[in-house]
Amino acid sequence: MRIRSEIIGCGSYLPERVMSNAELSTMIDTTDEWIVGRTGIKQRHLAADGELTSDLALKAAERAIAHAGISAAEVDLLILATTTPDNTFPATATKVQTKLGMTNGAAFDIQAVCSGFVYGLAVADNFIKAGQAKTVVLIGAETFSRILDWEDRSTCVLFGDGAGAVVLRAGEKIPDASPGEVGHNRGRGVLSTHLHSDGATNDLLYVDGGPSSTQTVGHVRMDGKGVFRHAVANLASIVIETLEANGLAPEDIDWLVPHQANKRILDSTARKLGLPNDKVVVTVDRHANTSAASIPLALDEAVRDGRIKQGDLILMEAMGGGLTWGAGLVRW
Numbered sequence: 443m444r445i446r447s448e449i450i451g452c453g454s455y456l457p458e459r460v461m462s463n464a465e466l467s468t469m470i471d472t473t474d475e476w477i478v479g480r481t482g483i484k485q486r487h488l489a490a491d492g493e494l495t496s497d498l499a500l501k502a503a504e505r506a507i508a509h510a511g512i513s514a515a516e517v518d519l520l521i522l523a524t525t526t527p528d529n530t531f532p533a534t535a536t537k538v539q540t541k542l543g544m545t546n547g548a549a550f551d552i553q554a555v556c557s558g559f560v561y562g563l564a565v566a567d568n569f570i571k572a573g574q575a576k577t578v579v580l581i582g583a584e585t586f587s588r589i590l591d592w593e594d595r596s597t598c599v600l601f602g603d604g605a606g607a608v609v610l611r612a613g614e615k616i617p618d619a620s621p622g623e624v625g626h627n628r629g630r631g632v633l634s635t636h637l638h639s640d641g642a643t644n645d646l647l648y649v650d651g652g653p654s655s656t657q658t659v660g661h662v663r664m665d666g667k668g669v670f671r672h673a674v675a676n677l678a679s680i681v682i683e684t685l686e687a688n689g690l691a692p693e694d695i696d697w698l699v700p701h702q703a704n705k706r707i708l709d710s711t712a713r714k715l716g717l718p719n720d721k722v723v724v725t726v727d728r729h730a731n732t733s734a735a736s737i738p739l740a741l742d743e744a745v746r747d748g749r750i751k752q753g754d755l756i757l758m759e760a761m762g763g764g765l766t767w768g769a770g771l772v773r774w
């Protein structure tokens with residue numbers, strides 16, 4: 443017998459302030475036409491002065507807990523995926539834990555940049571399967587605007603701030619089944635997660651600071667074309683790996699909920715899967731790239747507007763600095 447992790451609630455939060463491409467073009471040498479044409483981004487949300495990653499994370503987590511209809515006291519693990527923690531330490535997750543009123547268990551941050559949410563999904567799922575946690579709050583939250591070089595037009599136009607969260611809970615015990623067996627990919631919950639990284643590509647996307655190297659926070663540096671090339675190849679391969687592991691075909695997928703970096707990358711993955719565009723949840727036009735927050739933000743939007751329904755098969759995938767990449771397949 444084995445346990446499935448079921449997603450029983452979701453929530454998200456975007457800071458109030460919206461910065462349009464037109465506003466950006468008054469600050470740096472760029473245009474709305476260039477940004478929309480190359481990325482699909484029209485605007486991004488930015489955290490207010492004094493509004494921290496923990497504040498965004500808390501609001502998303504509160505909404506996810508309310509949606510799940512549980513109390514914070516029932517949560518025994520809180521995982522926060524972020525690249526922009528409030529401080530080098532303690533883990534921002536511990537601040538959120540206390541503000542939520544979570545009194546049991548443990549809280550920690552994980553760092554896989556834009557892949558943070560799928561990494562977190564794998565960690566949460568494995569804690570639940572191992573019997574070490576029963577109710578997990580998984581949050582992706584970022585104030586990426588704080589690590590941007592606002593004079594570097596090749597990066598500062600791409601990112602935004604926000605947070606999204608899900609609540610996972612141990613479901614009923616179900617009989618063991620291996621790929622190919624009838625029923626192995628039926629039932630609710632996380633069907634599988636798949637993670638990869640390749641440190642040989644560190645230089646394509648990184649922050650030029652840190653506590654041990656410069657004792658400064660640093661700014662995002664990116665070889666955009668290099669990242670783009672890897673994204674298209676790695677995301678196609680992770681999607682195939684996930685489908686094969688579950689004995690499924692692309693047409694079995696009801697919704698692709700991808701990390702939102704660039705509309706052209708989303709289109710390329712959908713094309714490779716043969717998925718029509720209306721099966722892809724897209725928020726990059728309004729949120730820009732919110733790193734670890736982008737998947738749970740998109741998921742929450744599609745659940746709340748009624749697109750994602752119980753029983754739907756959802757494929758989430760992401761790639762980010764490291765490079766890291768991964769995917770998770772979930773039956774809603």
Ligand code: UT7
Binds near residue numbers: 476761
């Ligand atoms: O979450 C994962 C992390 N990131 C990604 O997945 C991003 C992956 N990469 C990309 O999305 C794309 O590579 C970008 C959108 C970043 C850039 O698009 P590109 O088509 O690869 O453009 P490029 O970097 O080759 O730049 C083309 C031109 C350059 O001018 P020249 O050298 O051709 O004269 C740039 O200087 O566009 C110029 N440029 C800009 N022009 C106006 C770069 N940024 C801007 C800008 N506005 N903001």
